[in-house]
Amino acid sequence: MKHLIMTYFIMTKTRPRHSISRARLLAGLAVLPLCASLHASPPAARPVALEEDAKAIVLSNGLVRAELDRASGNLVRLWLGERQVLSNPSYLDWHTGGSQRLARPAVSIPADPRANGGAKAEVVFAQQGRGEIDVALHYVMLPGERALRMFAVFSHPADRREFRMAQARYVTRLSDKLFETVSVDAERFRELPPFDTPVEALGPKESLRFTAGPWQGGITDKYHYFTDAGGHFVHGWTGKDSKLGCWIVYGSTEDQNGGPTRQHNTAHWQRILLKILACSHYGAPNTVAPAGRVWEKVYGPWMLYLNEGDAPAALRADAERQAAAERAAWPAAWIEHPAFAGAAERGGVRGRLVVRDPQAPGASAAGAWVGLAEPSPDWQQQALNYQHWVRADAQGRFSIPAARAGGYTLYAFVGGVLGEFRRAGIVVTAGGASDLGELVWTPGRHGRQLWEIGTADRTAKEFRHGDDHRHWGLWLKYPREFPEDVVFTIGQSDWRRDWNYAQVTRAGTDGRHRGTTWRVLFDGDEAAAKAGGDAVLRLAFAGTHGAVLRVLVNGREAAVLRDFPGDNAMIRAGIHGQYSARDVRFPSGWLRAGRNEIALEQQEGGAPAKYIMYDYLRLEVP
Known part of the structure; x- marks a missing residue:
C-alpha cells in the first residue's frame, strides 16, 4: 500500500522526457512501451493487476493503466505506456433538470484480478437511494487490450418519483499537448486549435469564433460534430506529433433513444471526447419513467481505446477495425450483470423487404433501415427500452441478430419511398431465429x-x-x-x-x-x-x-x-x-x-x- 501511495504522488508530477525506466521502477506495474507502428507484433498479453488505497484504485495490464477516484467514480488518469492522455478527470453525468454526477458512491470489485489470476478487473461505483434513480458505473479492464471498458446501469425503483432525463453522457477531456485532430468520420477529420484559444459566442452560444492567433476568424460549433446514431461506432482524437489516438468505440446502438436517425454529440473543440448514453437534442425524446414504474437499462458497453501509429488516417483505420471487432463479438461476453442480456437470452429475425409501387417501378428496399422497437409511440420518440436496427442489403434482405427476447413491431424505411413499413406482433425468442420470409411493402397512394x-x-x-x-x-x-x-x-x-x-x-x-x-x-x-x-x-x-x-x-x-x-x-x-x-x-x-x-x-x-x-x-x- 505504501508503494502505491508513493506511485500516486509521483505520477501527478511533471516527468523528465526520458524517464521510462524510473517510472517503471516506481510504479512497479510492468507497463511496457508500445511499438511505434500499428503493424508491429503486439506484446504478449499480461495479466490484469489491481492496487488500491483509501483514495484510488489503479488498474493495469502492461499496456494501459487507469487510476479511478473512490470519491467520485471519475477516471483521474489514463496512461498509454508512459504517456498520460487526459487533461482532466473523465466523468459520467446525467441531466434531470440539472447536471447530476456520482457523489460518494459505494465501491465494489465484482471481478478482482488478485483472485482470478489477472483474467479480468471490474470496479463498480454505485449511487443508490438518492434522487429519482440509482446509477452504477462499471469499469472493466481485460488482458492484452489498449483499452478501458465501461458500461452504466440506470435503475428506477417503484418507490421513486417520476424520472425525466434529458441527457446522459461520459465526458473525457484529452491532453492538449498530445492531441489536435478530431476524427468523427471521413468528412469531419480536421485539426482544431489549442484549448485556450480566445473565442466569442455568435448565437447560438455553442457557435464560437476564434478571436486571436492563427485561427482568428474561424468558427467552431459542437453541433458540427453530431452524427446519426444508427451507423456510428467510433470517434476520437489523434496527434500528429505524438502519433497517438484516443477513441470511443462500441459494438451496438441498441441502448440509444430515438432510433437510427437520432443525432448525438461525439467530440469537439477543447479536446472533448464524448460517449452519449441518452440525448434529447434535435427533438429526440427524454427518458421518462413515471412514479411507480420499475425500470432498469444498461447503457453501453463502450471503451476508451488507445493506439499509436505514424499517421492520423492509420490510427483511424485501426480504430475502425476495433469497432468492427466489437460489433462482430456482440453481445459482449465479458459482461456479467443481470440486466444485460447475454447471447443465450437473445434471438434473431431475418427476412426480405420488397417494395412494390406501380407508379415507381424502380423503387427498391436496397439499403433500407429495418428495426425492432416497441409498437408505440413513434420509434423516434422511444427511450425507455431497446431498439435493434440493421441495414438491408442490395436485394432488401436483412438479418437482425442478437435482439433481446420479447415482443416488437418491425419497422422499415428507405430512401426514395415515402412513409414506412410496419409489421406488428414480431416475437423474438431466446436462442431462436425467426424467418419472416418476403415482406411486401406497397406504399400508400391517393391517386x-x-x-x-x-x-x-x-x-x-x-x-x-x-x-x-x-x-x-x-x-x-x-x-x-x-x-x-x-x-x-x-x-x-x-x-x-x-x-x-x-x-x-x-x-x-x-x-x-x-x-x-x-x-x-x-x-x-x-x-x-x-x-x-x-x-x-x-x-x-x-x-x-x-x-x-x-x-x-x-x-x-x-x-x-x-x-x-x-x-x-x-x-x-x-x-x-x-x-x-x-x-x-x-x-x-x-x-x-x-x-x-x-x-x-x-x-x-x-x-x-x-x-x-x-x-x-x-x-x-x-
Missing part, C-alpha cells in the same frame, strides 16, 4: 402522381446547401439568394439549386424576423380538374421548429398545419431533425388546366430559429 420535389429520404440533403450544411449562419444567406423567396416551377426549376434546404424567416429593415411564402408553379391537366374527388398534397418534413404552415391552392386555403415537432435542427447546422408527414386534401376542382400555384406560407416569425425543412413534396390527383 396519380402529378409531380414531386425532392427525394423521400428523411433529410434535406438534396436541396440547396443540403450537401454542405455544417456552417454557422446559413440562414443569413437566404435573403441574398432568394430575394423574392422560393418560386419553383415544375419541369423547369432544379431543386438542387432553386429549393433552399430550409424555409427560414426573413429579417426586415426593422430587424424583426417574419415568415416567408414559397410558391410551387405547375401545369395542371383538364382530366385532373374535372375528375371530381380530392387531390392530395403529400408533405414530408425533415425537420420543423416553431412553425405554422398555411397551404393555399390557387389562392384558396387548403389547410393550416400546426403542432409540428420542435427540433432546432436548422439553427444547429443539421439537415434533419424529427421526421413527420402530413397529407393536405382539397377538391380537385380547385385545379385548372393551365398554370396552377400552391403557396406554402410559413406564418411564424420573431426569431431565425423558426423554420420548416422539407424532405419531399408530391401532388397526387384523382
Whole structure:
C-alpha cells in the first residue's frame, strides 16, 4: 500500500522526457512501451493487476493503466505506456433538470484480478437511494487490450418519483499537448486549435469564433460534430506529433433513444471526447419513467481505446477495425450483470423487404433501415427500452441478430419511398431465429402522381446547401439568394439549386424576423380538374421548429398545419431533425388546366430559429 501511495504522488508530477525506466521502477506495474507502428507484433498479453488505497484504485495490464477516484467514480488518469492522455478527470453525468454526477458512491470489485489470476478487473461505483434513480458505473479492464471498458446501469425503483432525463453522457477531456485532430468520420477529420484559444459566442452560444492567433476568424460549433446514431461506432482524437489516438468505440446502438436517425454529440473543440448514453437534442425524446414504474437499462458497453501509429488516417483505420471487432463479438461476453442480456437470452429475425409501387417501378428496399422497437409511440420518440436496427442489403434482405427476447413491431424505411413499413406482433425468442420470409411493402397512394420535389429520404440533403450544411449562419444567406423567396416551377426549376434546404424567416429593415411564402408553379391537366374527388398534397418534413404552415391552392386555403415537432435542427447546422408527414386534401376542382400555384406560407416569425425543412413534396390527383 505504501508503494502505491508513493506511485500516486509521483505520477501527478511533471516527468523528465526520458524517464521510462524510473517510472517503471516506481510504479512497479510492468507497463511496457508500445511499438511505434500499428503493424508491429503486439506484446504478449499480461495479466490484469489491481492496487488500491483509501483514495484510488489503479488498474493495469502492461499496456494501459487507469487510476479511478473512490470519491467520485471519475477516471483521474489514463496512461498509454508512459504517456498520460487526459487533461482532466473523465466523468459520467446525467441531466434531470440539472447536471447530476456520482457523489460518494459505494465501491465494489465484482471481478478482482488478485483472485482470478489477472483474467479480468471490474470496479463498480454505485449511487443508490438518492434522487429519482440509482446509477452504477462499471469499469472493466481485460488482458492484452489498449483499452478501458465501461458500461452504466440506470435503475428506477417503484418507490421513486417520476424520472425525466434529458441527457446522459461520459465526458473525457484529452491532453492538449498530445492531441489536435478530431476524427468523427471521413468528412469531419480536421485539426482544431489549442484549448485556450480566445473565442466569442455568435448565437447560438455553442457557435464560437476564434478571436486571436492563427485561427482568428474561424468558427467552431459542437453541433458540427453530431452524427446519426444508427451507423456510428467510433470517434476520437489523434496527434500528429505524438502519433497517438484516443477513441470511443462500441459494438451496438441498441441502448440509444430515438432510433437510427437520432443525432448525438461525439467530440469537439477543447479536446472533448464524448460517449452519449441518452440525448434529447434535435427533438429526440427524454427518458421518462413515471412514479411507480420499475425500470432498469444498461447503457453501453463502450471503451476508451488507445493506439499509436505514424499517421492520423492509420490510427483511424485501426480504430475502425476495433469497432468492427466489437460489433462482430456482440453481445459482449465479458459482461456479467443481470440486466444485460447475454447471447443465450437473445434471438434473431431475418427476412426480405420488397417494395412494390406501380407508379415507381424502380423503387427498391436496397439499403433500407429495418428495426425492432416497441409498437408505440413513434420509434423516434422511444427511450425507455431497446431498439435493434440493421441495414438491408442490395436485394432488401436483412438479418437482425442478437435482439433481446420479447415482443416488437418491425419497422422499415428507405430512401426514395415515402412513409414506412410496419409489421406488428414480431416475437423474438431466446436462442431462436425467426424467418419472416418476403415482406411486401406497397406504399400508400391517393391517386396519380402529378409531380414531386425532392427525394423521400428523411433529410434535406438534396436541396440547396443540403450537401454542405455544417456552417454557422446559413440562414443569413437566404435573403441574398432568394430575394423574392422560393418560386419553383415544375419541369423547369432544379431543386438542387432553386429549393433552399430550409424555409427560414426573413429579417426586415426593422430587424424583426417574419415568415416567408414559397410558391410551387405547375401545369395542371383538364382530366385532373374535372375528375371530381380530392387531390392530395403529400408533405414530408425533415425537420420543423416553431412553425405554422398555411397551404393555399390557387389562392384558396387548403389547410393550416400546426403542432409540428420542435427540433432546432436548422439553427444547429443539421439537415434533419424529427421526421413527420402530413397529407393536405382539397377538391380537385380547385385545379385548372393551365398554370396552377400552391403557396406554402410559413406564418411564424420573431426569431431565425423558426423554420420548416422539407424532405419531399408530391401532388397526387384523382
